[in-house]
Amino acid sequence: MFEGLMILIVCGGDDPGGAQLRRFGAEAGLLIAADRGARYCLAAGLAPDVVVGDMDSLAPVELDELAGRGARLVRHRPDKDQTDSQLAVDLALEQSPASICLLGAAGDRLDHSLANIHLLLRAARRGVAARLITGAGDELFLVGGEFELTSCAGRTVSILPFAGRASGVTLEGFRYPLNEAVMEPWEPYGVSNVIESARAVIRVRAGWLLIMLLRPDLA
Amino acid sequence: MFEGLMILIVCGGDDPGGAQLRRFGAEAGLLIAADRGARYCLAAGLAPDVVVGDMDSLAPVELDELAGRGARLVRHRPDKDQTDSQLAVDLALEQSPASICLLGAAGDRLDHSLANIHLLLRAARRGVAARLITGAGDELFLVGGEFELTSCAGRTVSILPFAGRASGVTLEGFRYPLNEAVMEPWEPYGVSNVIESARAVIRVRAGWLLIMLLRPDLA
CATH class of the missing domain: 2.60.120.320 (Thiamin pyrophosphokinase, thiamin-binding domain)
Structure with a gap:
């Protein structure tokens, strides 16, 4: 759909499910998981390239498995100003991608959903096409x-x-x-x-x- | 909590459930249902004072019951510019309330949830304190x-x-x-x-x- 690098970011909202993760994972040149999002990736048989966040949602055994599967772990302190999703978006923007796709970024916590929509603007101001796909398959951009x-x-x-x-x-x-x-x-x-x-x-x-x-x- | 007239608006998003409806209904001086919201009211044993919308979500038998229980039915054509929730907020603002509370205004359809948050600004610009309570009990204002x-x-x-x-x-x-x-x-x-x-x-x-x-x- 887009030319150039597509980065998939899997956030820690509602689990997007294996089918959606594998579909978008297949298109992505780089897979970044924001904290709990890494768990969704593992359950779908996907190994994130990078896991970023305060890691407070992941068990030690999960962190070991992620590291064993080659994931780079970027750990931040819990009392940071940014959400884990924002850290993931900033990490993605450093790679100058053509586009970013956010999964697991909407769900039960409406405040997180809204903050993640604001992250679309963070990318857009840098000229990066970003979209957020809800678990139901609605697409926001x-x-x-x-x-x-x-x-x-x-x-x-x-x-x-x-x-x-x-x-x-x-x-x-x-x-x-x-x-x-x-x-x-x-x-x-x-x-x-x-x-x-x-x-x-x-x-x-x-x-x-x-x-x-x-x-x-x-x- | 607030002095003056509190108007409760029940929208057609996720069903807020009987407990929440009755709790806020007891505080309200006027109850307005936006379309399908009227069904939630009836199920909770509440009779709306006004039902507004294109009525496309309500069966004839429900409309009869609402009318029989004294509700004023304000029907709009389906291809209107406003959502049913906006019609309800505008109707509420005509009563110069001290505050407005929206239930059933967040849920599965993220676009409706967002549009309803925008309606809070519609009220705020008129000096009316408005809040939106999600089914989970989160409060937005x-x-x-x-x-x-x-x-x-x-x-x-x-x-x-x-x-x-x-x-x-x-x-x-x-x-x-x-x-x-x-x-x-x-x-x-x-x-x-x-x-x-x-x-x-x-x-x-x-x-x-x-x-x-x-x-x-x-x-």
Whole structure:
């Protein structure tokens, strides 16, 4: 889908499950696990290249197994300012990847899910395309500028302004199109739009849009 | 907790369950159900004062029962710009309440959860204190200005800038205090703070903070 290095980051939220991990793991040039995410990798038969975090969610026997399978362990102190996911994203950005994919980054803890969405902006500001795939298969990513969606006709998509006002918002190929619209944070009217064309375009002149592309089977 | 009219809005996300509905229902001066939320109310033995939405999630027999129990039904067409939750919040704001509480507003659909968090800003800009309680009992609200938390010592709280940069951020009575800090949207370092004092203060000079107060039993 993308040219260049894709880095998969497996976070310690809800377990993405073996099928999802192996599917995205097969595309990834580098696999980074954030703390408990390493456990999900091992259970799926994947060996992370790097494990980062305070390691407070991993048992000594797991750390031994990870090291034995060649993982580099990057341990931070527990009272750090960053979440384990942020440490993983920063480590990934050091490799200048073309894209980053976050799994296990959404789930029960809504605060962690939201913080992980903020990490998409951390990557985007560095010019790195980043997306977060929920356990259900919903795909979240940010658009600042222009983005083309292909082969997504029929899929439901929600669009919200992220980190402030988004202006000059144009949606082409959607059931509810927009033309140079302003989306204010207190006016979340972009929920449950539908892609109608084989080629749909999202454009924003100022600000960021959070795109939530729902899993294909969800009308 | 608050003086004046408290309006409870029950949305159509995950079912908050009877115990939570009855607890908050008892405090509310007005109960508004957004579409499917009305079903949750009926199951909990509560009759909404108003049901608003496109009614596409409710069966005719449920609509009859709601009307029979005195609910005002405010039906909108399905291809509206607003979500059912937004219609409910706008209806609530017309009553000039002191506060609004949203239940059933978070759950499986992350896009709906996020849009509902944006609705907190819709209320806050009108000077109405609004909070969203997740099914797990986590409490989300926005602070623009100053807010005092009492009787919350020991509870975990996550703080993120909302809708852009937050500056002049001061946290007193927290394990990780801040003093006139700037929180950028790409730097989500406010996750998993802990309240340490019987009286904790959150202050922000410009921008908005999203406060996520985790349920009491969650360390």
